[in-house]
Amino acid sequence: MRAVQKNVPLRNLTTIGLGGNARFFYECESTTDIVECLNFVRKNNLPILPLGGGSNIVFADEGYDGLVCKIGLRGLIFTEERDTTLVSAMAGENWDDLVCSCIEKGLGGLECLSGIPGSVGAVPVQNVGAYGQEVKDSIELVTCLDRNDGSEILxxxxxxxxxxxxxxxxxxxxxxYIVIRVNFRLKNQASPGISFPEVQRWIDEKFGNDFLSYSPADALKKTREAVISLRRKKSMVVDSADPNSRSAGSFFMNPVVSQSLCDRIRASYPDLPFFPAPGGCKIPAAYLIDRSGIDRSYRIGGAGLSANHSLAIVNFGGSAKDVLALAAWIEKRVEKLFGIALQTEPVIVGNNDHD
Ligand SMILES: Cc1cc2nc3c(=O)[nH]c(=O)nc-3n(C[C@H](O)[C@H](O)[C@H](O)COP(=O)(O)OP(=O)(O)OC[C@H]3O[C@@H](n4cnc5c(N)ncnc54)[C@H](O)[C@@H]3O)c2cc1C
Structure with a gap:
């Protein structure tokens, strides 16, 4: 095992740019490296945290008192099998590069997930989704290491x-578990899966009826263009030139509430959008935040809402404490007005109140 690094600043490893130091840090390039990290933490009685692109995590200002294990396993294999292709991607591959490569090969199923930051290994963790697609619909197999004994499990x-x-x-x-590889099953020469009106509108406005004459491969590329353009407008593409993109993406999930609560809210807010979901109705957290009278210019310390997306809390030069205080304040306002407890989407690490 190469030397474990000590006191590594976590803020440089996350898209929100926050967090103190990792007491120990190791970049794993192989499963052997991961197993050695597991042995290291077992021997030293420490916690371990696998880290991908750091785009869905908020570390405490105090840092992480354990081993942060950056999953850097690389490798990508495409195997064509009749009308589908099996894409086997190691966990450390960049997610958006993978999506782009699949689109270049005319493989459909991931196009609406273009522009999402992070690594392949993290996508099954929260079943990444956007613009009507979820990664679960393209995953065939997830290979992991069990942290207890380092064994491989499918x-x-x-x-x-x-x-x-x-x-x-x-x-x-x-x-x-630590995800080491994800196998995707994608359709060859597939037409894009456009189910989101916003994407369809963008395409209609830009390409009109010409879109219908594009080859499946070209239509996939245009769909990627649409999704990335829509995401950029909302600062949902990480871009060092866009201060509103210094975030962990959406900070809150869309709540699923009972039909009766949904009906009660709609009695006062008839324009509340809602979508049938197991257990009731899913309603947009962004609507609840916007209607709670939360001004996007409001700041706690250096934390504020994105000027371009009410679900993203942005680090404008503050601390994890500021971000979590703002999140708690928003949660309180929404709960008071609508009786709904918002759930955070990013993983909050080492901030005791939120763990
Ligand atoms: C601007 C922006 C836009 C975003 N848009 C979207 C979106 O549209 N849809 C969406 O779903 N998400 C979105 N996200 C959130 C985020 O990009 C995804 O959740 C992404 O999959 C996280 O990948 P990561 O490698 O950065 O994970 P990290 O932030 O590094 O880790 C997140 C969690 O996964 C765990 N983890 C990471 N790698 C592994 C592994 N190999 N094995 C086991 N556990 C692991 C970590 O321990 C942590 O608990 C967005 C984020 C940003 C900043």
Missing amino acids: FSVSDCEFDYRSSRFKKKDKDR
Whole structure:
């Protein structure tokens, strides 16, 4: 094992740019490296945290008193099998590069997930989704290492217990497995899966009826262009030139509430959008925040809402404490007005009140 680094600043490893130091840090390039990290933490009685692109995590200002293990395993294999292609991607591959490569090859299923930051290994953890697509619909197999003994274990899609921004890796097996490889099954020469009116509108405005004459491969590329353009407008593409993109993406999940609560809210807010979901109705957290009278220019310390997206809390030069105080303030306002407890989407690490 190469030397474990000490006192490594976490803020440089996260998109929100926050967090103190990792007491120990190691960049794993192989499964052997991960197993050695597991042995290291077992021997020293420390916690371990696998880190990908750091785009869905908020570390405490005090840092992480354990080993942060950056998952840098690389490798990408495309195997064509009749009308589909099996894409086997190691966990440290960059997610958006993978999406782009698949689109270049005319493979459909991931195009609406263009522009999402982070690594391949993290996508099953919260069943990444956007613009009507979820990664669960393209995943075939997730290969993990068990943190308890370093053994390899395979999970089929149904084993993963995927749900809205969730999976077994976030729920019952939180902190148990490290994802090392994800296999995707994608359709060859596929037409794009456009189900989101916003994407369709963008395409209609830009390409009109010409879009219908594009080859499937070109249509996938244009769909990627649409999604990235829409995301950019909302500062949902990480860009060092865009201060509003210094975030962890959406800070709150869209709540699922009972039909009766949804009806009660709609009695006062008839324009509340809602979508049928298991257990009731899913309603947009952004609507609740906007209607709670939360001014996007309001700041706690250096934390504020994105000027371009009411779900993103942005680090404009503050601390994790500021971000979490703002999140708590928003949660309180929404709960008071609507009786709904918002759930945070990013993983909050080492901030005792929020763990
Ligand atoms: C601007 C912006 C836009 C975003 N838009 C979207 C969006 O549209 N849809 C969406 O779903 N998400 C979105 N996100 C959130 C985020 O990009 C995704 O959740 C992404 O998959 C996180 O990947 P990561 O590698 O950065 O994970 P990290 O932030 O590094 O880690 C997140 C969690 O996963 C765990 N983890 C990471 N790698 C592994 C592994 N190999 N094995 C086990 N656990 C692991 C970490 O321990 C941590 O608990 C956005 C974020 C930003 C900043």
